[in-house]
Amino acid sequence: MKPDQVEEVEVQLLLEGIFRVWGHDFRDYAPASLRRRLRLWLQDNAYTSISQAQGEVLREPELWDSLLRSLTVNVSAMFRDPQFFAALRSQVLPLLKTYAFSKIWVAGCASGEEAYSLAILLHEEGLSGRCQIYATDINEAVLQTARTGIYSLEKIRGFTAAYQSAGGRAAFSDYYTARYDNALMAPHLGENIVFAAHNLSTDGAFGEMHLVLCRNVMIYFNTTLSERVLTLFDDCLPAGCFLALGQKESLHLRSLKPRYKALQRDISLYQKLYV
Numbered sequence: 001m002k003p004d005q006v007e008e009v010e011v012q013l014l015l016e017g018i019f020r021v022w023g024h025d026f027r028d029y030a031p032a033s034l035r036r037r038l039r040l041w042l043q044d045n046a047y048t049s050i051s052q053a054q055g056e057v058l059r060e061p062e063l064w065d066s067l068l069r070s071l072t073v074n075v076s077a078m079f080r081d082p083q084f085f086a087a088l089r090s091q092v093l094p095l096l097k098t099y100a101f102s103k104i105w106v107a108g109c110a111s112g113e114e115a116y117s118l119a120i121l122l123h124e125e126g127l128s129g130r131c132q133i134y135a136t137d138i139n140e141a142v143l144q145t146a147r148t149g150i151y152s153l154e155k156i157r158g159f160t161a162a163y164q165s166a167g168g169r170a171a172f173s174d175y176y177t178a179r180y181d182n183a184l185m186a187p188h189l190g191e192n193i194v195f196a197a198h199n200l201s202t203d204g205a206f207g208e209m210h211l212v213l214c215r216n217v218m219i220y221f222n223t224t225l226s227e228r229v230l231t232l233f234d235d236c237l238p239a240g241c242f243l244a245l246g247q248k249e250s251l252h253l254r255s256l257k258p259r260y261k262a263l264q265r266d267i268s269l270y271q272k273l274y275v
């Protein structure tokens with residue numbers, strides 16, 4: 001067997017072990033990026049092979065925690081893809097206004113930037129008191145950051161530009177207080193957000209939603225897992241409600257495609273059909 005093939009076996013054994021011991025299922029993640037992240041983690045922790053690390057990963061919660069943090073890509077930004085947030089404002093929020101109360105699920109929320117962006121949109125559209133945002137992620141460490149609502153001022157510059165491109169109605173500085181090198185998001189934004197741990201590979205849905213955002217998460221999944229996750233979303237979306245995916249993700253070639261209509265070209269924003 002070539003070294004690459006041996007490594008492939010080691011990856012499979014490790015992922016099987018992680019699933020059985022820690023309950024986290026990475027077996028259906030896209031292999032190339034998973035392998036790359038695993039190699040980086042091994043290097044950082046001075047292991048020479050996956051087999052060498054396996055026993056400790058399966059026995060030591062802290063080591064597993066460190067690996068879990070490295071296996072997930074947690075990059076995020078406020079008003080990421082500004083045209084998407086502009087479309088959300090013009091095409092989805094008017095419909096949410098017709099409901100007495102709406103529930104929104106941000107799946108794979110990372111450190112919360114997307115959820116706070118959404119809270120800002122809802123605030124500007126007068127929907128704050130009538131919407132609940134559930135923002136979930138597999139990674140507890142990033143959820144902790146999300147709960148604090150604290151972001152570095154360095155990042156805030158980019159967030160401000162994206163907010164303006166997305167058609168923001170105020171000054172972005174209205175939504176945070178600067179303290180030293182950090183910005184604390186206005187507490188009223190966090191009042192409508194519940195941050196919670198949820199694993200899209202193994203957990204079920206939690207009730208009916210009017211809008212589900214799962215952006216830049218499924219690019220790390222293989223087809224089997226993507227289909228599972230889309231079915232989970234479909235189960236909680238009544239007809240007429242909305243599903244948002246990332247810029248590099250779409251329902252193209254997915255079994256659910258015929259049940260949804262795309263709202264705008266070049267943006268993965270869909271409405272569930274009444275069929």
Ligand SMILES: C[S@@+](CC[C@H](N)C(=O)[O-])C[C@H]1O[C@@H](n2cnc3c(N)ncnc32)[C@H](O)[C@@H]1O
Pocket residue numbers: 072073074075076077080107108109110111114136137138139142198199200201214215216217246
């Ligand atoms: C690249 S970030 C995307 C953040 C945000 N949605 C955005 O578009 O800016 C991907 C997030 O998905 C999360 N994730 C990966 N696998 C997951 C799973 N099985 N269940 C829930 N979240 C997952 C990661 O922890 C990470 O925070």
